[in-house]
Each structure stands twice: as structure tokens, then as C-alpha cells.
Amino acid sequence: MATDPARGDSHIQEGEIAIVAAQLRPGVHVRLPIPWMEHQFLFSSFVIADEEQVRLIAAMRLPELFCDPRRCRVAPLPRRPDLAVDPATTVDSDAEQARLAALTAARLAEKQERSRAMQRLREGLHKAHRLYAGAATAMSGALRNFSARPQASVAEVLRVGAESTAAVLGDADSVLVLIAEKAQDEGLAAHSLAVMTLALLIGKQAQLPPAALPAIASGALLHDIGKLQISPSILRSSERNRHEEALYQSHCQSGYAAARRAGTLSPPVLEAIRHHHERFDGRGFPDRLSGSAIPLTARIVAIANRFDNLVNPLDPRRALSPSEALSVLWTRERAACDQQLLELFIRGMGVYPPGSIVRLTDGRIAAVVAAAAADRPLLPTVMVYAPEVPRQQSIILDLAQTDDLGVERALRLQERSLEELDYLLPRRKISWSHLAERRC
Incomplete structure (x- = not known):
């Protein structure tokens, strides 16, 4: 029977055994059959770390607990059938009972404050998703109508770019993670939005004047406009012949020409469209520019574009994790x-970029929702996979504020179960877009 984890699951689950507090000791796995907010522990299901946790659980006086032997490091203590009352439900002295009660109250208060902090982070994520959803709709329409109504489409692109730039610069303490429904039918719009967000991150990291950022945003949104005139079969092909490759490379010039005909775009925007496939070593296209001869906006968009293509390739089987892409x-x-811009980009994204799936040092799986601060690069903010906690109340932890927890290693999406991905990344893809002022 399905249960509501918000109320706590008081039913034994597959693979579990029922135990009592007197059987607990460090190394034993335990699951508490009460709602998450009614106990002081970070998780409802965990392996006991020390005797103090044993005493705190015993003081809760729960008539029954659950244990998954597969997760135990040591076996539970034997249960004594001759005892009518579980001896662990009695506390030796009034002083010890008072100490445990005070400790429980303090930890519950700390947990409630942490829950409020999680809620603020969740609200930021929801706000970012609403922003993304609106921008995706607007960009899909602008790109679809670009040939027929170029000036109106450009106006819409400029609006989306300006609003996105304002969102980046608006709140010095905010964390903006765009959770992107990068469905196949979103196509170019989704890619353009991802590249825009990444390009803005680079611009911020480079401490460019705020007035320069809207042009970077608009250039990123329009960088692939020339692809609208190329057959999807050619765009998706990984083995183009010479004619097809020449046609593919022409999207830079044709996009530039179409954008110029709209008549309202600034030179930096146009330069990003034409030159985003130039390479710093001079081996790119269409003009084989090199070094600083490549306009700055194009150099920024080039890095953002390549990163998103590595993480979200046309063939999902070739997708890299954000860490691998960096x-x-x-x-x-x-x-x-x-190289200077690339270093800034890597610094801004962090060792574990947003969207990464990681294993924590306690063995739990989590998704990074905000990269670490520059002074603690190995400790990002994560959403923890905890199926006993409803996702709308998901546990979001700033590992820099958690003394006993860190990241063990990054994982690949292909390595994880559908249940984990549905919980951590319900739309299966998260855009790599942590844009917090504290990181710049």
C-alpha cells in the first residue's frame, strides 16, 4: 500500500526487520517510523554513528523501529524476549532525561530553522523555473517567427535577454538555478537559453560592466539563428560529407546576415552570431580569426556553447556530466x-557544477543545486535523495555549513536509478546555471 512520507511510514518495508531501541548500537541501520519534522535527526533512515544517537532514539520511547540489515555495518543486538518492557525506553536518571530532552529540543529547533532555509532555496528554484518556462515559450515563438517577422522576433529576444540579465544582477544573495525541461520539442530555444545563462555567468565572472551583459545575453540567444535554414538531418549528423559540412558551417554567415537585416542589433550581438565557432588558435570558422581578433562576445559565447553541447549532445548516450565537460x-x-575566460568559467561553475549528481561521504546520492563558494570549492549546496521525505520538502544542504558531510565523487546520470533521477532531476536535465553574486 502506498504511504505518505510526510506522515512517516509506520509499515515495515521490503527487506526490513522490526527492532526495538535496546537492540541499537553504532553501525546499526535504523528507520524512524514518524514524520520527518517530528524528530531531531537530519534523515529518518540512517546508520547510527555513536552511542549518543542510541540514547536520543531510546529517549523518544518509540514502541517499534525498523532496520534494513543490508545497510548495517554491524548486526543489531539480540532482542530479549523475556523482557516485557524495552529497557532502552527508560532513562537512568532525571538529570540524564533532562539533558536528552534539552538536546532534542535544541536539535529540533535547529532542524526547523534548516527547514526554513531549505524552503527559501526551494522558492528560489521555483522562481528560476518559472523564469525559464516563460523565457522558453518566448524564445520558441521568436525563433519560429524570425523569418516572417524578424523585427518583432528581435524585440522579443532583446526583452528575454534584458530580463535574464536583470535576474542575474538583481539579488546579491540569491542562487539562481534554472531547472530546464529540455524536451526534444524545445530544441534550439532550450540550447539558446542554456548558452545565454552560461555566457552571463562568464561575463559576471569577468566583471564586465553591467551595461555589457544584455548584448552577451542577446548574442547567446541568437547565436544559432542561421541553423533555422539547415535541414535537421544535417544538423544531427555526426558524419557529414564535405558538402554537408560546408552547409553546416554556413550557419554563422547566414545567421549574421539574417540578424543584420532585422536592423536593430548592436555590433557585439552580431559578432557573437558570426564568430561563435572561431577558435583561439585560429582553426575555427568562418573567418579563421585567432586570439584577441575574435570579438569578446563571441569568445564568451563559444565557451558556453561548447559546454552545453558536451553536456546535452544530440545523442544523449554521449552526454557528459558537468564535471566531465569542464x-x-x-x-x-x-x-x-x-584561456583566461575559460579559467573564469571553470571557477564560476565550481568543482561540482550545478546539475551534477554526486555521492556524499555518508553514501547518499544528491544533486548539486548551487556550486560551492570560491573559498570552499569542494562543498556545494545539494539536494539529497531521501525517498522518506516528500520532494516538495526535499532536504537541501549547504555542505559548507555541515561539519560531517562532504562530496565523495561525482557520478554520471547513466549510473543512477530512475527513482533517484525522478526525485533529484524530475525533468531529467538541469541547466548548469548557478548565478550567485557571492561567487563573483
């Missing part, structure tokens, strides 16, 4: 990029 950019493709 590694590829630095170790294999550094010569193609403005």
Missing part, C-alpha cells in the same frame, strides 16, 4: 578557447 574543455580543448 575537464574536457580544460585538458583537451583549451587551445580553442580564450
Whole structure:
């Protein structure tokens, strides 16, 4: 029978056994059959770390607990059938009972404050998703109508770019993670929005004047406008012949020409459209520019574009994790990029970029929802996979504020179960877009 984890699951689950508090000791797994907000522990299901946790659970006087032997490091203590009352439900002294009660109250208060902080983060995520959803709709329409109504489409693109830039600059303490429903039918619009967000992150990291950011946003949104005139079969092909490759490369010039005909775009925007496939080493296209001869806006969009193509390729089987994509950019493709901008981008994204799936040091799985602060690069903010907690009340932890928890390693989406991904990334893809002022 389905249960509501918000109320706590008082029914034994597959693979579990029922135990009592007297059987607990460090190393034993325990699941508390009460609602998450009614106990002082971070999780309802965990492996006991020390004797103090044993005493705190015993003081709760729960008639029954659950244990998954597969998660135990040591076996539970034997249960004594001759005892009518579980001896662990009695506390030796009034002083000890008072101490445990005070500790429980303090931890519950701390948990409630943490829950309020989680709620603020969740509200930021929901706000970011609403922003993304509106921008995706607007961009889909603008791109679809670009040929027939170029000036109106450009006006819509400029509006989306300005609103997105304002969102980045608006709140110095905010964390903005765009949770992107990168469905196949969103196509170019979804890619354009991801590249825009990443390009704005680079611009912020480079401490460019705020007045320069809207042009970066608009250039990123329109960088692939020339692809609208190319057959999808050619765009998706990984083995183009010479004619098809020449046609593919023409999207830079044709997009530039179409954008110029609209008549309202600034030179930096137009430069991003024409030159976003130039390489710093001069081996790009269409004009084989190199180094600082490549306009700044194009250099920024080029890095953002390549990163999103690595993480969200046309063939999902070739998708890299955000961490892997950063590694590829630095170790294999550094010569193609403005190295100074690439360093800023990697610094801004962090060791574990938003959207990464990671294993924590306690073995739990989590999704990174905000990269770590620059002074603690290994400790991002994560959403923890905890099926006993409803997702709308999901546990979001700033690991820099959690003394005993960190990241063990990054994982690939392909390695995780559908249940985990549905919980952590319900739309299966998260845009790599942590834009917090504290990181710049």
C-alpha cells in the first residue's frame, strides 16, 4: 500500500526487520517510523554513528523501529524476549532525561530553522523555473517567427535577454538555478537559453560592466539563428560529407546576415552570431580569426556553447556530466578557447557544477543545486535523495555549513536509478546555471 512520507511510514518495508531501541548500537541501520519534522535527526533512515544517537532514539520511547540489515555495518543486538518492557525506553536518571530532552529540543529547533532555509532555496528554484518556462515559450515563438517577422522576433529576444540579465544582477544573495525541461520539442530555444545563462555567468565572472551583459545575453540567444535554414538531418549528423559540412558551417554567415537585416542589433550581438565557432588558435570558422581578433562576445559565447553541447549532445548516450565537460574543455580543448575566460568559467561553475549528481561521504546520492563558494570549492549546496521525505520538502544542504558531510565523487546520470533521477532531476536535465553574486 502506498504511504505518505510526510506522515512517516509506520509499515515495515521490503527487506526490513522490526527492532526495538535496546537492540541499537553504532553501525546499526535504523528507520524512524514518524514524520520527518517530528524528530531531531537530519534523515529518518540512517546508520547510527555513536552511542549518543542510541540514547536520543531510546529517549523518544518509540514502541517499534525498523532496520534494513543490508545497510548495517554491524548486526543489531539480540532482542530479549523475556523482557516485557524495552529497557532502552527508560532513562537512568532525571538529570540524564533532562539533558536528552534539552538536546532534542535544541536539535529540533535547529532542524526547523534548516527547514526554513531549505524552503527559501526551494522558492528560489521555483522562481528560476518559472523564469525559464516563460523565457522558453518566448524564445520558441521568436525563433519560429524570425523569418516572417524578424523585427518583432528581435524585440522579443532583446526583452528575454534584458530580463535574464536583470535576474542575474538583481539579488546579491540569491542562487539562481534554472531547472530546464529540455524536451526534444524545445530544441534550439532550450540550447539558446542554456548558452545565454552560461555566457552571463562568464561575463559576471569577468566583471564586465553591467551595461555589457544584455548584448552577451542577446548574442547567446541568437547565436544559432542561421541553423533555422539547415535541414535537421544535417544538423544531427555526426558524419557529414564535405558538402554537408560546408552547409553546416554556413550557419554563422547566414545567421549574421539574417540578424543584420532585422536592423536593430548592436555590433557585439552580431559578432557573437558570426564568430561563435572561431577558435583561439585560429582553426575555427568562418573567418579563421585567432586570439584577441575574435570579438569578446563571441569568445564568451563559444565557451558556453561548447559546454552545453558536451553536456546535452544530440545523442544523449554521449552526454557528459558537468564535471566531465569542464575537464574536457580544460585538458583537451583549451587551445580553442580564450584561456583566461575559460579559467573564469571553470571557477564560476565550481568543482561540482550545478546539475551534477554526486555521492556524499555518508553514501547518499544528491544533486548539486548551487556550486560551492570560491573559498570552499569542494562543498556545494545539494539536494539529497531521501525517498522518506516528500520532494516538495526535499532536504537541501549547504555542505559548507555541515561539519560531517562532504562530496565523495561525482557520478554520471547513466549510473543512477530512475527513482533517484525522478526525485533529484524530475525533468531529467538541469541547466548548469548557478548565478550567485557571492561567487563573483
